[in-house]
Amino acid sequence: MGTAADPSPLRVLDLTDELAYQGARLLLGLGADVVRIESGAELDAAARAHWHAGKRWVRVPDDAALDELARGADVVLESGPAARLRGVRAEDGTSRWPHAVHVVVTPFGLTGPRRDWLGNDLVLASAGGMTWMGGRSDGQPKPPPREQALQT
Structure with missing residues (x-):
């Protein structure tokens, strides 16, 4: 600046x-x-x-x-x-x-x-290990809310 x-x-x-x-x-x-x-x-x-x-x-x-x-x-x-x-x-x-x-x-x-x-939010959250916290263990991964992977 x-x-x-x-x-x-x-x-x-x-x-x-x-x-x-x-x-x-x-x-x-x-x-x-x-x-x-x-x-x-x-x-x-x-x-x-x-x-x-x-x-x-x-x-x-x-x-x-x-x-x-x-x-x-x-x-x-x-x-x-x-x-x-x-x-x-x-x-x-x-x-x-x-x-x-x-x-x-x-x-x-x-x-x-x-x-x-x-690499969208779900892909990046999964690659970074964030999706293990969401979703059911026998189902699809669920990303954290509000596009946290893209905003970190």
């Missing part, structure tokens, strides 16, 4: 999915200028209000426009399985935007046999 000499806020580009909505929301709460590039149409109104209130929304038609937007960011937040990441080069795992702090959150890492696996 800005200093006394430079009062401009931290500029954050939000490329997250549900794995890292929390990170962008926290930075916004600390005064960062957060830009999100998706339409948000896939979210219901409550989710959009909870996770993305206060963010600026920008449509990005192509990779060149995304690169231009990223050039103006101090921080790029990105999440999802490795195959869906837009700012990580698949061949070597480096960032397309090395000038910025590029934070990447994946459910199962950038390399290895599970790098492209999806």
Whole structure:
């Protein structure tokens, strides 16, 4: 964030999915200028209000426009399985935007046999051992309430 000499806020580009909505929301709460590039149409109104209130929304038609937007960011937040990441080069795992702090959150890492696996709240709660507390021992696992795995 800005200093006394430079009062401009931290500029954050939000490329997250549900794995890292929390990170962008926290930075916004600390005064960062957060830009999100998706339409948000896939979210219901409550989710959009909870996770993305206060963010600026920008449509990005192509990779060149995304690169231009990223050039103006101090921080790029990105999440999802490795195959869906837009700012990580698949061949070597480096960032397309090395000038910025590029934070990447994946459910199962950038390399290895599970790098492209999806990880929603139930999967992450189970992988982390949280579901042993819920559900019946002879039935399906039951995650903790309110998407706790995604918000920790």
